[in-house]
Amino acid sequence: MLNDTNHSNTSSGALLVLSRVSARFVDDKKSVYVLKDITFSVPAGAFVSIIGPSGAGKSTLMRIILGFMPHESGTIVRNFKRPAMVFQNYALFPWLSAIDNVAFGLKMAGVPKAEREHLAREKLKEVGLAHLENHYPAALSGGQRQRVGLARALAISPDLLIMDEPFSNLDTITSEALKQDLLEIWRQYGITILMVNHLIPDAIELSDEIIVMGTHPGHIEKTLTVDLPRPRDTRDARFFKQVDALIEVVRTVS
Amino acid sequence: MGGILAATLLLAASGYFSGVSWLALSDAVLRTTYRLALAYGIALVLGVSLALVVGWSPFTDLLFPFFDILQNLPSFALIPLFIYFFGFTDLMIILFAVSSIVWPILFSVLTAIKSAHTDLNDAASIFGARGIRRILYYLAPLSYPAMLTGSIVGIAIGWESVIGSEIISSVSGFGAFIKGADVTGISQAAVAGMLAILVIVFIVNRLVWAPLLAGSSKRYAE
Numbered sequence: 001m002l003n004d005t006n007h008s009n010t011s012s013g014a015l016l017v018l019s020r021v022s023a024r025f026v027d028d029k030k031s032v033y034v035l036k037d038i039t040f041s042v043p044a045g046a047f048v049s050i051i052g053p054s055g056a057g058k059s060t061l062m063r064i065i066l067g068f069m070p071h072e073s074g075t076i077v078r079n080f081k082r083p084a085m086v087f088q089n090y091a092l093f094p095w096l097s098a099i100d101n102v103a104f105g106l107k108m109a110g111v112p113k114a115e116r117e118h119l120a121r122e123k124l125k126e127v128g129l130a131h132l133e134n135h136y137p138a139a140l141s142g143g144q145r146q147r148v149g150l151a152r153a154l155a156i157s158p159d160l161l162i163m164d165e166p167f168s169n170l171d172t173i174t175s176e177a178l179k180q181d182l183l184e185i186w187r188q189y190g191i192t193i194l195m196v197n198h199l200i201p202d203a204i205e206l207s208d209e210i211i212v213m214g215t216h217p218g219h220i221e222k223t224l225t226v227d228l229p230r231p232r233d234t235r236d237a238r239f240f241k242q243v244d245a246l247i248e249v250v251r252t253v254s
Numbered sequence: 255m256g257g258i259l260a261a262t263l264l265l266a267a268s269g270y271f272s273g274v275s276w277l278a279l280s281d282a283v284l285r286t287t288y289r290l291a292l293a294y295g296i297a298l299v300l301g302v303s304l305a306l307v308v309g310w311s312p313f314t315d316l317l318f319p320f321f322d323i324l325q326n327l328p329s330f331a332l333i334p335l336f337i338y339f340f341g342f343t344d345l346m347i348i349l350f351a352v353s354s355i356v357w358p359i360l361f362s363v364l365t366a367i368k369s370a371h372t373d374l375n376d377a378a379s380i381f382g383a384r385g386i387r388r389i390l391y392y393l394a395p396l397s398y399p400a401m402l403t404g405s406i407v408g409i410a411i412g413w414e415s416v417i418g419s420e421i422i423s424s425v426s427g428f429g430a431f432i433k434g435a436d437v438t439g440i441s442q443a444a445v446a447g448m449l450a451i452l453v454i455v456f457i458v459n460r461l462v463w464a465p466l467l468a469g470s471s472k473r474y475a476e
Contacts, residue, residue: 068376085380091373094474095395108382108391138475156381 014041014079015160015192016065021074023057023064024217033217034060038074040211040223042160047186047193049207051200051246053254057218058196059088062162065194080192084158088165090145092137098148099124099133105156116155123151127181143174150178154185163195167202179206183231200250204242205232212246214253221253274446282431283450289344289427290416293351294409300352301359301408302401306389309367309397318364325357333419347419347427354415355408362404366397399470406463413451 021038024031034057042048050058063069065076066083084105092101099120106116124130127147137145146166153161166182167175183206186193197203203210207226214221224246228238308317333350340346378392420429428447435443 063376066376066380068379083380085376087373087377089371089373091371091377093374093377093392093395095398104383104391105381108384108387136473138473152381 013044014077015044016042016080016194017075017077018065019075019077021064021071021076022217023060023069023071035064035071036217036219038218038220040220042192042194043208044079044159044192045190046208047195047206048209048211049195049197049203050211050213051197051203051250052213052218052221053215053250054198055215055218056213057215058213059164061213061218062164062194062196066162080158080160082156082158083160083162084153084156086146086149086153086161086163086166088168090137090142090149090169092145092148092152094137097134097136098129098140098151101137101148102151102155104152109156119155120151123155124148126154126185127151141174142169143171143178146170146174146178147181150182150185154189158191161191161193163193165196165198168198175202182206200246201234201239201243204228204239204246205234210246212249212253222249224249271442271446274443276446279431279443279447279450282426282428283447283454285426286416286420286428286451287454289348290351290409290412293348293412293416294355294405296348297352297355297359297408297412298401298405301356301404302363302394302397304356305360305363305367305397306393309364310389310393314364314368318368321357321360321364325361329354329415330418330422333422336419337423342423342425344425346423347416347425350419351412351415355412358407358411359401359404362400362407363397366400367393370396399474402463402466402470406467409458413455 018038018040021035022033023035024033038061040048050061052058060069062085064071065078066085067078093104096104099117102123103111103116103120106119111119121130121133124133127150129144129147129151132140132144135144137148140148146169150166167178170178179202182193185191195203195206197206204226210224210226211220212222212224213219226242228236228242233239308314308321311317329350332353336346336350336353340349374396378388383392416427417429419425420427421433422429424430424433428451432444432447435441435447
């Protein structure tokens with residue numbers, strides 16, 4: 001069953017808490033709200049998805065959470081120390097090989113070369129790309145690039161992993177495989193994951209909680225808890241029922 | 255048949271250029287090339303460093319128009335200023351060339367930094383590229399292709415600046431050589447000199463810029 005969540009009761013022990021956060025874009029001519037009164041919290045170790053139509057400000061919200069964009073009002077409590085991010089467009093550094101991309105965060109943290117290469121190799125192995133460590137991003141497929149992006153994020157041992165539509169540029173087979181790897185990594189590391197997603201079945205399959213956003217300005221329409229047991233069977237009748245219920249919510253928003 | 259044609263052309267060419275002082279020409283071309291190489295080296299360090307620091311600072315948008323005005327100044331209009339401060343010297347020609355070469359490099363690098371994809375900037379920040387590390391490990395490699403194209407344009411302008419200032423100031427070099435060879439028409443020495451410069455430009459392009467550009471476009475492909 002998809003249940004409405006009351007966040008005022010769940011913010012204790014949360015890794016991230018947003019309370020009435022609003023933001024606006026200002027240019028020379030006008031100022032428009034992109035986000036209005038966003039309130040939610042992400043419990044430590046949870047897998048939370050944010051879904052909503054284009055223009056709901058999902059990616060902007062991620063940038064605000066990471067401190068790359070200022071918010072106009074409201075409070076953000078960041079109880080995480082090492083956030084990492086996986087990008088829709090991979091955002092790999094084209095001048096670095098796969099292993100150097102993965103080791104980038106470690107290099108910036110001053111980890112000695114031998115140690116960071118060892119760690120980077122391990123992470124590449126975990127995402128199944130050990131054999132491509134010397135390849136540059138231009139020589140990798142979309143799926144492989146996204147795996148390098150995931151390995152780069154995992155290499156810094158993040159306590160919060162933000163993923164901005166990580167599957168949207170991938171074909172079904174690749175995204176299916178990556179999804180299973182991601183779930184395995186989530187279970188293994190116990191990381192908190194906040195994922196922007198636009199695929200409803202993926203959100204149901206992966207998440208503990210789903211935040212549905214609406215547009216003009218971006219706001220939270222509904223927050224739902226997914227109470228299906230894990231591992232989730234995507235061919236189960238209950239799964240389809242939840243997908244249908246979420247589609248209905250999203251339809252109302254759109 | 256081909257051999258006969260080649261031999262005929264060689265004889266005709268050696269006959270045509272028989273009056274050219276090759277020693278004087280080599281000396282002039284080498285002086286000009288040396289000045290250009292040195293000016294390019296200085297302009298590269300100056301342009302890239304300035305662009306990286308300005309691109310990294312929060313004042314990029316403020317400084318951009320200022321640089322734009324400076325680069326729009328016609329460089330040859332400033333040559334009396336260079337002569338006044340540095341005289342008819344090597345240094346004057348080199349610094350004058352630097353003042354022309356630096357702008358395409360600076361603007362290419364600065365534009366590359368300003369137009370970098372937001373995700374790439376965010377990735378660099380999330381993974382810890384801050385302060386001097388951001389310049390060294392993110393902004394510098396990010397702007398490498400732009401530095402190459404800026405260099406190619408800069409060197410083309412640099413040839414003009416060095417040769418032009420040599421012609422104006424009569425300081426020995428290729429500019430002064432062709433000025434002395436014939437100021438009223440095209441003499442054999444001037445033709446030989448132009449061919450020599452063309453050969454140098456062609457060789458540098460094929461051996462340096464073409465491989466670097468090919469490598470960069472392969473590496474930085476989306």
